[in-house]
Amino acid sequence: MQPPAELVHWMFATGFLLLGLCLLAQALxxxxxxxxxxxxxxxxxxxxxxxxxxxxxxxxxxxNSTIHMVAHGSWAQVMMLAGGxxxxxxxxxxxxxxxxxxxxxxxxxxxxxxxxxxxxxWLFARAAFLHHLIGWLMITGAIFPLVSVFRPRSAVWxxxxxxxxxxxxxxxxxxxxxxxxxxxxxxxxxxPHR
Amino acid sequence: xxxxxxxxxHAAVRRRSSRAWTIAALGPTTMLGGVAWxxxxxxxxxxxxxxxxxxxxxxxxxPLLAVLAGVVFALLIAPGVLEDLEAHxxxx
Numbered sequence: 001m002q003p004p005a006e007l008v009h010w011m012f013a014t015g016f017l018l019l020g021l022c023l024l025a026q027a028l029x030x031x032x033x034x035x036x037x038x039x040x041x042x043x044x045x046x047x048x049x050x051x052x053x054x055x056x057x058x059x060x061x062x063x064n065s066t067i068h069m070v071a072h073g074s075w076a077q078v079m080m081l082a083g084g085x086x087x088x089x090x091x092x093x094x095x096x097x098x099x100x101x102x103x104x105x106x107x108x109x110x111x112x113x114x115x116x117x118x119x120x121x122w123l124f125a126r127a128a129f130l131h132h133l134i135g136w137l138m139i140t141g142a143i144f145p146l147v148s149v150f151r152p153r154s155a156v157w158x159x160x161x162x163x164x165x166x167x168x169x170x171x172x173x174x175x176x177x178x179x180x181x182x183x184x185x186x187x188x189x190x191x192p193h194r
Numbered sequence: 195x196x197x198x199x200x201x202x203x204h205a206a207v208r209r210r211s212s213r214a215w216t217i218a219a220l221g222p223t224t225m226l227g228g229v230a231w232x233x234x235x236x237x238x239x240x241x242x243x244x245x246x247x248x249x250x251x252x253x254x255x256x257p258l259l260a261v262l263a264g265v266v267f268a269l270l271i272a273p274g275v276l277e278d279l280e281a282h283x284x285x286x
Contacts (some may be wrong), residue, residue, distance in 0.1 A: 003250040
């Protein structure tokens, strides 16, 4: 009764899309307006933390090699760390704003894990292409949360941070189990699905 | 009130309005993206051809998930943000 792996990617894509929309709204209206309703301040950090928690069952049930397990485990940890740190800051349990550095750390760790655990070349299949693309997206996109730590009121950097999640969601929606990319599909990849 | 003050106030009102407009448009734009995707790749909407599909393939359909994200944002997040933004802009 387990959903196929590509469907799990699409479920996470929906979570990242929603996360991106919330962050974009926050960037547009500013911190003061966003926090006028206390519950709203917890929405995106809570969502990030929840997705980190949900990454654990993905690690347990969907990984078929050590390197895949380590990659998924590292995503779970850094998502929980970044979401948890933001929750702590919102709640007031954490005082130092440098805890926000956990987010660029999460981006860097996630991107690196994506690139390291993808053993095939860019055009092996669509999944391989997307792993490379998402890996580099996360590594280069880390600049947005990093600068936002030092310029927290900059709408430009915060919007870039939000849009990185939106693009991540779109790329995850593109993922298929076995499918060609730009007409390329390695004969070793298997039979393409629909 | 001088013309310069009027112009700057008008520009401020326009800036505020565009911010509110953007927030209000985020949800519908996401929904529209999902609908456009469904038209471009109708084979990804498995309920249109349900024969032989399993439970998960009928429940998890990417274009519909994108629409769902837009609906959730438009109904649960955006109205309160807009209300608070307008109150903030009015100085309440």
